[in-house]
Amino acid sequence: VNRxxxxxxxxxxxxxxxxxxxxxxxxxxxxxxxxxxxPHLFFQSVDGPVHALFSIVFFVGPALMLVGLASxxxxxxxxxxxxSWNVRSIALLHEPRPIEWFVTYLFVGLAFTDxxxxxxxxxxxxVRRALREGRPPPPERGAVWGLLIICVHLSALxxxxxxxxxxxxxxxxxxxxxxxxxxxxxxxxxxGFALRTAMAAMAIGVTTLEYALAVxxxxxxxxxxxLAPALVMNLGFFFLIPGGSIVWHTCLAYLAYFPxxxxxxxxxxQVGHVRAPPG
Amino acid sequence: MRLVxxxxxxxxxxxxxxxxxxxxxxxxxxRSPAHRNPFAYDWRMFHSYGAGVCRVRYTxxxxxxxxxxxxxxxxxxxxxxxSPPWLRRIYLHRGKDAARSLDDVTRMICRRLGERAGALRxxxxxSGEDAWVAIYGGRSPICPYLDERRGR
Numbered sequence: 188v189n190r191x192x193x194x195x196x197x198x199x200x201x202x203x204x205x206x207x208x209x210x211x212x213x214x215x216x217x218x219x220x221x222x223x224x225x226p227h228l229f230f231q232s233v234d235g236p237v238h239a240l241f242s243i244v245f246f247v248g249p250a251l252m253l254v255g256l257a258s259x260x261x262x263x264x265x266x267x268x269x270x271s272w273n274v275r276s277i278a279l280l281h282e283p284r285p286i287e288w289f290v291t292y293l294f295v296g297l298a299f300t301d302x303x304x305x306x307x308x309x310x311x312x313x314v315r316r317a318l319r320e321g322r323p324p325p326p327e328r329g330a331v332w333g334l335l336i337i338c339v340h341l342s343a344l345x346x347x348x349x350x351x352x353x354x355x356x357x358x359x360x361x362x363x364x365x366x367x368x369x370x371x372x373x374x375x376x377x378x379g380f381a382l383r384t385a386m387a388a389m390a391i392g393v394t395t396l397e398y399a400l401a402v403x404x405x406x407x408x409x410x411x412x413x414l415a416p417a418l419v420m421n422l423g424f425f426f427l428i429p430g431g432s433i434v435w436h437t438c439l440a441y442l443a444y445f446p447x448x449x450x451x452x453x454x455x456x457q458v459g460h461v462r463a464p465p466g
Numbered sequence: 467m468r469l470v471x472x473x474x475x476x477x478x479x480x481x482x483x484x485x486x487x488x489x490x491x492x493x494x495x496x497r498s499p500a501h502r503n504p505f506a507y508d509w510r511m512f513h514s515y516g517a518g519v520c521r522v523r524y525t526x527x528x529x530x531x532x533x534x535x536x537x538x539x540x541x542x543x544x545x546x547x548x549s550p551p552w553l554r555r556i557y558l559h560r561g562k563d564a565a566r567s568l569d570d571v572t573r574m575i576c577r578r579l580g581e582r583a584g585a586l587r588x589x590x591x592x593s594g595e596d597a598w599v600a601i602y603g604g605r606s607p608i609c610p611y612l613d614e615r616r617g618r
Contacts, residue, residue: 195474347509351495356597
């Protein structure tokens, strides 16, 4: 019991730099609005009080997150609204909505972080107050365990899409060839050896990368070698097939895998705050 | 004590959300729709892009010779680029991707061929959600077959 209590105490006390969470907080609303704003505009298709309430939260919550005012509450309200919207979509409309759920997990994760303690209006006000009172500015530290939710979701997604692709039809490039014909080719093509081989190679490459990302992003060495291919793959999804906003959400979510304090140091170095080497 | 409670809260939330995250794809992938949990959703992306697109080969066979048929020229287009999308990229069914289906296009070709329609053969395979499926094997004349199917 004592060991469990100590373990829980350690989890309860865990803190980290809030900079990576803050960048996620800034990027996520922009991508959310870009992709999903149309159906929730008041003048366009809001069709009742429940939708109106959702619409208000949908625009006000992310706006507060964007500027960094009461960010955590804003993230929680937005997450709650998105979860209820998704559940409603499944229950009433029977619509599969993978992209909406992906976005929702970003907000759920951010709701469990102190994402407003960096790069925010709240931070600017706190710094001004501290300077006025002659105190040092408050540290950019707080709860960041919510980032784990984002990591678990993205890794699970990579793992299961890779498992889903681990069949002969995918690996020999059948679906890749379909994408090629659908977006670029004509019905006269698709039989050449070179094209079939290229499609199979791409299919195997994507599947291998997705398996690797599911595990590798948790490891320092994995992040070092997998991040560049992952970004290239995402850009491929965006520019070669209409991958849309999910691509940018994914790229943002990679931030969650970096240890917050290491990311903090990385930003410090970029702005010229280099610590003297020990000794 | 407060830290223990905070830690317990964090551990429980993380475990519960992670369990839901992981359970959902398992549920979707390996259980029939009737047995899935009510919140299960399709997590696969880009899965249905281009479903139904076909690879086709039209030929004219008179018993001795087989020659490929240029459907663009037959229907009065100078090149594939000058033809409408539904002729360049043929889909099994009509839908948002296609104004005409494979059978629609083939019937147009049959009509334009007139008396030579009996010599037309079609080899076509179309993409399902996962693999390619052979639709017409090209072993028998296609026009009479389509006429017969329409008459049925």
